[in-house]
Amino acid sequence: MPKQVDHHERRQQIAAAVCRLAATRGLEGVSLRHVAAEAGVSMGRIQHYFKTKDEMLLFAFGTISERVEHRVAQAVATLPQPPDARSLVRALLVEMMPVGAHARAEMPMWIAFFARAVVEPRMADPLREGTRALHAFVAEQVGKACSDGESAADPAREAEILLALADGLMMRLMVGGIEADAALAALDHQLDRAFGSPDRG
């Protein structure tokens, strides 16, 4: 077991180095060599885990996805129990936007990964799978609100709009095109439309 733990920690350490480099130097800074230097491990060690830069990016993407899931679960645990559908979706979408310190640190890595996926279709697979899972979850929650009579929305379409809106707001936040308060206000306004206003709940 100790060896297994060591592997896990080493890979986490490498993923963290990928995130730091993506945030300071972008995709071009995420070479196997730069990551080895940033993580303080040998090139041989990096190559033991990852044969290519794309493998390393895929791993870092998976690591960030797990961390986001973990933070969403933490946010959900602080909600009044059982949480209502709107609050669940809000916790998810807010965590997708770089308003917290963790998300701000990770988001450049996500952008670098996305930019790579645009030109390397194989890298787009986990993005599409993630989107499908998120869409199914959000549509299900909007559907629950519909059946409770709070909203007459088309759940699948509302889910598309909410998720695309969160991505678009994320992009604006990343380049200083919108303030965090305004982004959250826009998101809340759209959540009201999909779920009905909270005071109607």
Place this chain on the structure above:
Amino acid sequence: MPKQVDHHERRQQIAAAVCRLAATRGLEGVSLRHVAAEAGVSMGRIQHYFKTKDEMLLFAFGTISERVEHRVAQAVATLPQPPDARSLVRALLVEMMPVGAHARAEMPMWIAFFARAVVEPRMADPLREGTRALHAFVAEQVGKACSDGESAADPAREAEILLALADGLMMRLMVGGIEADAALAALDHQLDRAFGSPDRG
């Protein structure tokens, strides 16, 4: 004058090469050397126009922005005259999404530029300026619809939501996470909310 025209054409030719490389190899493929080879000009010629890769990216970004403006103007010219506010905004937002052949070819360059702007604040300036101008235009058009009594929306917030939604849908289209029909349906649904349904107009 002939010399001036030659300069203009040469720079357009270089911008087109930047777009092709960004679409096939991403930001990493857009080096001065690769662009010289792709455009069929000497490194010296490239360096005569652009001292750095970022200068070249800024120029290509400006060129694409001009082309998008031109295509929006063409799309607006085909609308029933005078075009209503909703149709104007729709023509703009549709051109921001990679549903046409031109936009599909240019969008990877835009993504590469955006990824660079995330780690190089100086590059984010034209993105923020473009966003400000778009936001002012869309908010003005939503405001016109409000004063016509078609909608009771908050124009500035509706403009934020529409523009972020268009960016988010663009990202999904780029990695095959949504079909063009579904993206346009989501956009139209949101336009109905901001402007009132067309059959109410």
